[in-house]
Amino acid sequence: MNVSWKEDLQGDTGGDFGKMMVSLCTGAREENWDIDYDKAKEDAAKLQEAGVGTLGTEEAEINRILCLRSRPQLLQTLYDYEELTGQSFEEALDSETSGGLHDGFMSIVKFTRNPPRYFAERIRQYCSGAGTDDDGLIRIIVSRSEVDMEEILEEYLKLTDGEKTLGNTIDEECSGDYRKMLQCLISPH
Structure with missing residues (x-):
């Protein structure tokens, strides 16, 4: 049986954490340095809706934004998130996620803010x-x-x-x- 690296990684990690790891390893992160300010505002609203703004947390949406946006784009999204919600995204992660997924998301955010x-x-x-x-x-x-x-x-x-x-x-x-x-x-x- 020939198992792909994605299946192998997902099998070793599992759940939402495994999905995050696969997203990071696919190399699909945007590479441009231009910021789409409208997209940043949309993503900030999606992050708010996926977490603190709703009952339960939609990890797949958070994963998509954190793992696929370029660093400058994600930095603008985090700024817009704070403007929209009045709290940092780190505070939202602390209240909405835990374990390895929390640590992974938090690492992405911390690196984005200040490598x-x-x-x-x-x-x-x-x-x-x-x-x-x-x-x-x-x-x-x-x-x-x-x-x-x-x-x-x-x-x-x-x-x-x-x-x-x-x-x-x-x-x-x-x-x-x-x-x-x-x-x-x-x-x-």
Whole structure:
């Protein structure tokens, strides 16, 4: 039996979370940087109707908008949603969704609003508690080192109220050549 990647992913995740993961992995997100302001207002109204504005939550509509709109388009939609409802979309997600679906939707929204802040928060999460999530830490630092690491460093410092740099955290959480490699990637000069 030949199982497609979509069926495999849906089988491993299931439910609305699986549908979100498939939507993200299809590569169908709009790529343009132009904003259609009328569409943003329509999408904001659809988000309101799909969640807080109705009894129950229509996850498929939220999924469609969050997973398919370009970042600039989605950012405008989130702004219009706040104008329409008087609350942030994050507040609506907190009240209307839970579990993995909530976390997935929230990640999309946080990344849309401020990618460096999103990555700084993830790094902080990977370095908190007992042990370090080395795979997560490496994935972010390597993938973002030549993209927006300077902004991530600034956001990380803000997260710690100016008390700890990402370099300080790496010194505390890592050792040896692993620590040296990460330090070089976050400050290559």
